[in-house]
Amino acid sequence: MSIVTIERRVLEKNDAMAAANRQRFARYGLTVLNLVSSPGAGKTTLLERTLERLPRTVRTAVIEGDVQTDLDAKRVAKFGVPVVQIVTNGSCHLEAHLVEQAIGALDLANLDLLVIENVGNLVCPAAYDLGETMKVVVLSTTEGDDKPLKYPAMFRNAAVLVINKIDLLPFSGASLEAIRKNATGINPDLRIFEVSCVTGEGLDEWCRWLEHCAGYVNA
Amino acid sequence: MHELSLANGILDLVQEYVPPDRAWAVRGVRVQVGDWASVLPESLAWCFSAIVSSTPYASASLVIERVPGADLQVADIELEEETP
Numbered sequence: 001m002s003i004v005t006i007e008r009r010v011l012e013k014n015d016a017m018a019a020a021n022r023q024r025f026a027r028y029g030l031t032v033l034n035l036v037s038s039p040g041a042g043k044t045t046l047l048e049r050t051l052e053r054l055p056r057t058v059r060t061a062v063i064e065g066d067v068q069t070d071l072d073a074k075r076v077a078k079f080g081v082p083v084v085q086i087v088t089n090g091s092c093h094l095e096a097h098l099v100e101q102a103i104g105a106l107d108l109a110n111l112d113l114l115v116i117e118n119v120g121n122l123v124c125p126a127a128y129d130l131g132e133t134m135k136v137v138v139l140s141t142t143e144g145d146d147k148p149l150k151y152p153a154m155f156r157n158a159a160v161l162v163i164n165k166i167d168l169l170p171f172s173g174a175s176l177e178a179i180r181k182n183a184t185g186i187n188p189d190l191r192i193f194e195v196s197c198v199t200g201e202g203l204d205e206w207c208r209w210l211e212h213c214a215g216y217v218n219a
Numbered sequence: 220m221h222e223l224s225l226a227n228g229i230l231d232l233v234q235e236y237v238p239p240d241r242a243w244a245v246r247g248v249r250v251q252v253g254d255w256a257s258v259l260p261e262s263l264a265w266c267f268s269a270i271v272s273s274t275p276y277a278s279a280s281l282v283i284e285r286v287p288g289a290d291l292q293v294a295d296i297e298l299e300e301e302t303p
Contacts, residue, residue, distance in 0.1 A: 001246070004236050004296045010228040010250075011291060092221055124221040127257045127291075153257045153289065 014128055017096035021103070021131025028108045031213045032116065034132035036154060038147070039120030041140040042164040044072045045197045047115060051079035053207045058214045060113045063102045065094040067119055082106055093124035096131055112214040122151040133213075134159035141165045145178035148186050155186045160193070162206065167196040222259060225291060226266035232293045233276060242275035247282040247297040255289035 009015065025032050037043050047062065054060060061082040064072040073085035084102040086094060099116060106114070116132060118125045126135075137158040139147055142165055148155040155161065161183050163176065176194060183190055193209070195202035229250060237245055248267075252258050260283040267281045284294070 002298045002300060004298060006232060006236060006293045006295055008232055009290055009292050010225050010232065013228070091224070123257050127221065127289075153255045156255060157289075 011127065011129075014096045017100055018129035018131040021096055021100055024103070024108065025114070025131060025133070028111065029215065030108060030111055030114055031215070032114045032130075032132045034116050034118060034125070034130050034135045035138065036118045036122070036125045036135055036158070037120060037138035037140075038122045038143060041120070041138045041143065042197055043117050043120070043138050044075055046138060046162060046164060046195070047076060047117060048079065049197045049200070049203055050115075050207055050210065051076065051081060053203060054113075054210060058113055058211055059111050060115065060214075061106050061111050063099060063106075063114065063116045065098070065117060065119045067091070072117065082111075088119060092119055092121050093128050094118050094130060095128050099130045113210065122147070122154050126151075126153040126157050136160040136162060138162045138164050139179065139183075141169050141172045141174040141176075141179070143174075144172075145174040145176075145182060148179070148182040152186045155183050155190070158187065158190065160191045163192065163194045165196060165198075166194050166201060167199050221257075222262040223266045223270070225258065226263060226270055229263075229267060229281070229293055230270055230274070230276065233279060233296060236296060237276075237298070239275045241298070243278060244299040245276055245279040245296055246299055248279050249282045249284065249294040249297070251284050251286045251290065251292045251294050253286055253288040253290045256291045258291055260285070 035043050062076045063084050065086045066072055067088050070085040073083045076083045084105045086098050086102050135158040137154055163179055193202055193206045195206055233248055252260050264281045271277050271279050
C-alpha cells in the first residue's frame with residue numbers, strides 16, 4: 001500500500017468563489033446578509049416588513065433562493081426593489097457560484113444592502129459560504145426554544161439572531177429567555193433582535209441597525 | 220441533504236490525484252469530518268459508494284474520521300501497489 005497525501009477541503013471551490021464574491025461586494029462597499037432559517041420561520045415576511053420600513057436612501061436588492069417557484073421574488077418585487085430569483089431545483093442550499101451568477105443581474109455600484117434569502121433549511125446552508133458580510137438566522141417562537149441546541153452549526157456561524165413571531169409566545173409555550181440562553185450558549189457574540197412581523201414590535205430597532213450596517217446611521 | 224454534492228467534490232479531488240488508469244488501485248479515501256461540518260458521515264459514505272460504483276474508482280471507499288472544528292477535508296488516499 002502507498003499513501004497519497006491530499007489535505008484539501010472538499011468545499012474549496014465554493015470557498016474560493018465565495019472569497020471572490022466577498023471581494024466584489026467590498027469593492028462596492030456593499031453590506032450583504034445571508035438570511036437563513038428553517039422553512040416557515042418568516043424570512044420572506046421579515047423581508048417584506050423590513051422593505052416597508054427601510055428608508056429609500058438605503059438602496060436595497062434581494063436574491064431569493066428557493067427549491068421551486070418564484071413566489072417569494074414576486075412578493076418582494078412589490079416593494080420596488082431589484083430582485084433575482086434562484087431556483088435550486090431540489091438542492092437544499094445556495095452555493096457561492098449561484099450567487100455569483102445572480103449578482104450579474106444587479107447593479108452593485110448603486111446598492112448599499114443586498115439580502116440573500118437562502119433556502120429554508122437549518123442544516124446545509126451553514127456549510128456554504130456565499131461571500132456574505134454575515135449570516136442572519138431567523139428563529140420563530142413556534143419552532144420551540146431548543147432549536148439552537150439541535151442545529152448548533154447554524155447558530156455558531158451566524159452573527160445575528162432574529163427571534164420572530166414573538167406575538168405567538170403566549171400560544172407556543174416557548175420562552176424568550178430559553179431561546180436567548182440556548183443561542184448565546186453556542187455563540188456568545190450573537191446580536192439578538194426580538195420581532196413580530198404581525199404587530200410590528202421590534203422592527204424599528206432591527207431596521208435602524210440595518211441602516212447602520214448599510215452605512216447610513218451612526219450606532 | 221447535501222452529502223451527494225460533497226461526495227462528488229471528494230471524487231473530483233481523488234480524480235485530480237489519481238488518473239483513471241490507476242483508479243483500480245484506490246482503496247481507502249481518508250476524509251476528516253468536523254463535528255460542526257453539518258455532515259452526516261454514514262450518508263456521505265453511502266453517497267460516495269453510490270457515485271463511484273459506475274466509475275473506474277469503484278474500489279474506493281471512504282474512511283471517515285471525526286475531528287474538531289467545521290472543516291470537511293480529504294486527508295489522503297490509500298493505493299494498492301501491485302497491478303491487478
